[in-house]
Amino acid sequence: MEYFNFSVKSEPERFNLVVAALLNATAEYAANNSTRRYAAGEADFNQEYPKVYSMAQCTPDLTPARCRSCLAYIIEASLSMYANLIGARTLAIRCTFRYETKPFISGPLMVSLGGTPAGSGAPAQAPAAVVTRTTAAGRGPKYRVAVMVPMVLLPILAAIILVACLCLWRRRRSVRKDESYPTTGEKAMASVDSMLMDISALRSATGDFAESNKLGEGGFGAVYKGTLPDGSDIAVKRLSKSSTQGVEHLKNELGLVAKLKHKNLVSLVGLCLEQQERLLVYEFAPNRSxxxxxxxxxxxxxxxxxxxxxxxxxxxxxxxxxxxxxxxxxxxxxxxxxxxxxxxxxxxxxxxxxxxxxxxxxxxxxxxxxxxxxxxxxxxxxxxxxxxxxxxxxxxxxxxxxxxxxxxxxxxxxxxxxxxxxxxxxxxxxxxxxxxxxxxxxxxxxxxxxxxxxxxxxxxxxxxxxxxxxxxxxxxxxxxxxxxxxxxxxxxxxxxxxxxxxxxxxxxxxx
Structure with missing residues (x-):
């Protein structure tokens, strides 16, 4: 997670509502209206910050439903920590989102949210959404059409409910231990989905598991250093295909490391079970073992x-x-x-x-x-x-x-x-x-x-x-x-x- 340590001074509650509505609308477009699983958007705010800009993206191999679930999970998990902040970004393995009050996208904006007049005395309302559709590579006409009523209302209602739930969650979280407990149901599935990584991404990150990137080798397989497109380093454990103990090892890692959170335990950030590979992705330790x-x-x-x-x-x-x-x-x-x-x-x-x-x-x-x-x-x-x-x-x-x-x-x-x-x-x-x-x-x-x-x-x-x-x-x-x-x-x-x-x-x- 990354964020700017600056907060809005005026209308912070309306700002949080605009950010939540914008991110949900952008996530909805990325999941259901883009084969690239990508969308960018903007929303009007006030004189202090005239515009808020957003981006949401999933790995292209995700289905629309899994992409939307992944984005919903990280948005819900992050927004309470970003309250009133003028910009922030959450980067998961399979999906990511970002928002700022300054432009950071050079391409077209697919989602546009109108604003409500500041200081009108009326209760803060989420803006109406407008979608901009463009053809590939900029060819053909560009046109703007109002989003259908359900497309407007659902993200707005979801945002309102989300803000209320996050406030309750944050209050309860303050009296709990600093510890992540296993989740169940759809939220747990979204968490697992967000950890799944594409085999091609890991092959690219590790140079197709090049010998020069090998950090070490043990009884269960080899560990390789990898670099993701955003520049962050990872450690990829490639479990041996011939080891029967590798299956038990995989179960243990998923059953324990994914649930245990402590600053003195290594963090599991992803996994891949494609093409007969069993890959576990960890945070990278620069000083190794x-x-x-x-x-x-x-x-x-x-x-x-x-x-x-x-x-x-x-x-x-x-x-x-x-x-x-x-x-x-x-x-x-x-x-x-x-x-x-x-x-x-x-x-x-x-x-x-x-x-x-x-x-x-x-x-x-x-x-x-x-x-x-x-x-x-x-x-x-x-x-x-x-x-x-x-x-x-x-x-x-x-x-x-x-x-x-x-x-x-x-x-x-x-x-x-x-x-x-x-x-x-x-x-x-x-x-x-x-x-x-x-x-x-x-x-x-x-x-x-x-x-x-x-x-x-x-x-x-x-x-x-x-x-x-x-x-x-x-x-x-x-x-x-x-x-x-x-x-x-x-x-x-x-x-x-x-x-x-x-x-x-x-x-x-x-x-």
């Missing part, structure tokens, strides 16, 4: 202590949301550095929910016959018995925190969990001896908060305790990270890998 910086001897110098501490806090808050604050209780099951994306400001975003599971609110744990994940990050009870819970994520988080503060990988080979023990035990032994600062990443050249470093190391060691009961919940972790006055328990030595010498036979890993 944490592991690519943390474990690179040159790039890791970008991560000073302040950034590392912010990353640790952000991941903790994201997990707290998944485990305790969301309307869904979610266990991620694959927390690791390569699944943490970093935006342009180094804010962390938890990604890849392909292995995640939804728990009942009172459910403590579940059991998996086929253990999948990444060796070294997996909790002892998960590796040995297949038991997983929110405390399994806490263990993985603890391993990752130790990686972040030491700059050391948990293991060189995912199939050798004993090397993870080397990192955990090494940090614990230094902490026990009062020399934990010696384990801090030397690339920071000793420039870090000693108190915060000691605290981070101790919290991480508490998270990797062998017994899940001894590990803190993520809300406690967030509290411990944010306050120096909270006393910390004394961690025991991590001994799981020493006792067991690795994972039990018969389990697999999906890296």
């Amino acid at each position: 944490l592991d690519l910086i943390l474990f690179d001897t040159l790039k890791r110098e970008q991560l000073d202590w302040k950034k590392r501490y912010k990353i640790v806090n952000g991941i903790a808050r994201g997990l707290q949301y998944l485990h305790e604050e969301s309307h869904l209780k979610v266990v991620h099951r694959d927390i690791k550095a390569s699944n943490i994306l970093l935006d342009g400001n180094m804010n962390p975003k938890i990604a890849d929910f392909g292995l995640a599971r939804i728990f009942g609110r009172d459910q403590i744990q579940d059991v998996s016959k086929h253990v999948v994940g990444t060796y070294g990050y997996m909790a002892p009870e998960y590796v040995t018995r297949g038991n997983y819970s929110v405390k399994s994520d806490v263990f993985s988080f603890g391993v990752m925190v130790l990686e972040i503060i030491t700059g050391r990988k948990k293991s060189k080979h995912n199939s050798n969990p004993r090397q993870s023990e080397d990192l955990l035990t090494m940090v614990w032994e230094h902490w026990k001896a009062g020399r934990v600062l010696e384990t801090i990443d030397p690339s920071m050249n000793g420039i870090f908060s000693e108190d915060d470093a000691r605290r981070c190391a101790q919290i991480a060691l508490l998270c990797v305790q062998d017994n899940p009961v001894d590990r803190p919940v993520m809300s406690s972790v967030v509290m411990m990270l944010g306050s120096n006055t909270v006393s910390l328990q004394v961690p025991s030595k991590p001994e799981f890998f020493v006792r067991n010498g690795g994972a039990r036979p018969g389990i697999g890993s999906d890296v």
Whole structure:
């Protein structure tokens, strides 16, 4: 969403009504009177702003009904936030609209709304609509005809109802948590429709999935960078056609990421299920994944202590949301550095929910016959018995925190969990001896908060305790990270890998 931070001074209520009527009339024309699914329009207003201009557009492959539904959804969702603003734009995957008080369109205007005299003392009324029809490329005569009565009244009535509903919605929204809940019925269908993307658009954005645009590859498929026509960057996950797990991965992503909204979770912005392709489109993280910086001897110098501490806090808050604050209780099951994306400001975003599971609110744990994940990050009870819970994520988080503060990988080979023990035990032994600062990443050249470093190391060691009961919940972790006055328990030595010498036979890993 984009908007101008300027508001109308006179007749703001009538201005909002004119904008709503104009956008609805423009959307109606784009959906039902244009094979391009495009329309532009104008409306008269007052002396302060004589004209209001609009544009609405859908991707051409949408049917008129789906185009109108998509536009109606984003207009309804956006107008309350744009109240009184002189211009704004909402760009969804399959449809978009824009309005301004200055001309921004060079082509013909298909919709024209007349205005009512300002200051007349009469109640504000929506203007009557006039449609301008032109032939292709400007050939042939141009003529203006009044829109039929239903075409005028329906958008006006819809706009009035819309403004009233948006006021009620905005009032109710202020007392709710900042969280998006699943919708049902026609609104939910419109939301899904607005996320669907055309295969040709994604092929064009990624250079037909060019190798030069590949960001990485995992067990479920490859991820490519793409650039949309408006210049915005996206990340496109191309699920493997041969992987049977890809279907489950797709279901998980759609069932979870599309419903969960938090600043420390990656956002799903689109999907495509055409030509036997299964494509998921995410917001693009310019700094890519944490592991690519943390474990690179040159790039890791970008991560000073302040950034590392912010990353640790952000991941903790994201997990707290998944485990305790969301309307869904979610266990991620694959927390690791390569699944943490970093935006342009180094804010962390938890990604890849392909292995995640939804728990009942009172459910403590579940059991998996086929253990999948990444060796070294997996909790002892998960590796040995297949038991997983929110405390399994806490263990993985603890391993990752130790990686972040030491700059050391948990293991060189995912199939050798004993090397993870080397990192955990090494940090614990230094902490026990009062020399934990010696384990801090030397690339920071000793420039870090000693108190915060000691605290981070101790919290991480508490998270990797062998017994899940001894590990803190993520809300406690967030509290411990944010306050120096909270006393910390004394961690025991991590001994799981020493006792067991690795994972039990018969389990697999999906890296």
